[in-house]
Amino acid sequence: MARMKFLCDADRCIECNACVTACKNEHEVPWGINRRRVVTINDGKPGERSVSMACMHCTDAPCAAVCPVNCFYTTADGVVLHSKDLCIGCGYCFYACPFGAPQYPKVGNFGSRGKMDKCTYCAGGPEADGSKEEYEKYGANRLAEGKLPLCAEMCSTKSLLAGDGEIIAQIYKERVMKRGYGSGAWGWKTAYRETIES
């Protein structure tokens, strides 16, 4: 089985935010929730880089470890998903996540959180693949259709890579070799406890 990962080649990202838009559109993500975002480091200074970040689908995911109701599960492809039926909106995964991936719709009084929402790697949720219920809760299930996450698929500079970890790491390595530099696989050390030597 493949081990699905994201890799953002920050040397290619042009901060067009198309991945953010594509994600919102594909999954009809509600207002105020961004499953993916583009963060620009050292904005306006030499060495500026933009990184597109969402849930990294960590190995030994911290969200899953701290969840009081055990609503997370990891698929055979290494994608970290959760059940909105089980989620109680306590916010613990948000405290534990290094990437700020979990998002909460603001429902009810004061700051009370609704069911957590996050990037599904375009793999839906526990409901039947491609079902209406799955789409309403988690968005499209592209993985079940044999497609990769839309954010990476439509990235104009092919900065954002999605797919089997070993293959995208190989693609990134070749790029770094060819152009002679690379700002690294952002988040990999934190998410997968490994990085790509370049």
Next chain:
Amino acid sequence: MASFARFVRLAVGAWALLLLIGAAPVPVSAQQVNPTASSVHEQQLLQELDRIQGRVSIPDQRSSVLVQPQGREWREFHNVTLRWIGGVAIIGMLAVIVIYYLARGMVRLESGRSGRTIVRFNVFERFVHWMTAVCFIILALSGLNITFGRPLLLPLIGLEAFSEWSQWAKYAHNYLSFPFTIGVVLIFLMWIAGNIPNKADVEWARRGGGLIGHDHPPAYRFNAGQKAIYWIVVIGGGLVAASGYVLMFPFYTTGIEGMQIAQIVHAIVAVLFIAVMLAHIYIGTIGMEGAFEAMGSGEVDVNWAREHHSLWLDEEMARTGPNDTQPQPRHAASAAQ
């Protein structure tokens, strides 16, 4: 000519070396960098700062934090440290109570019941106590559920039932925090007068508070043990309330790091609070004969008052006069001393 060329090369080389040494401490922004090849590096940024933050163009500015690995320490606290602290504190306290009960049994009224009673807590005091107590028990159970429910309760009732119960427990935890906080504030205000430590507490503590042996050290309205409970409720209750509201109103006062710290404070204070309250519940119910009436009917037996709060009883009788409480117990009290 060749030697001149060599001299020039040497001079240029020396200058280049000097420039290189001189340029090293100059900040990054002042350097001549190739903006394509030189860039920020994640590991370098993480070493300099404990998190990486940038700029985002979406409205949610909080999402500008790219990586913050501190969640790992919080995870370790929540999944390991907290369970140890909570487990040891609560099971330890239960064990102490059971051993004490088996060894000592209920603390009896040594002089029996006199049949006459004296008002210890009025209706308002009892209402505030029970409002806070009921809230506390529900908050404690729903809070323990968040920490211990997954390993202990979830395997027994299954994912769906556990999630349903936890959802209601979360609502109860959030909403009952308000009457609990009001209760703590009222407790602080209405009993502060009787809970300032004084000399009698030193004597009471020195004589073991009557917990060991059958001693009855004199006490005013609240003995040193009750004063300790009072201050634990006021300070502990204040801390859990404050840290709880930080978690309930995310990003109103603090960011993620602040919420991690708030959760740590909330959880540690709460489990210790629960352990202390177990002892309080024990001594107020099966631990001591005649104690529950103080918060039940609000009236205690005069003999109970004399054994446990002799100085308070003297005060009350001096205030209300012998006609109300009858002089007999007082003579008996002075004869006993």
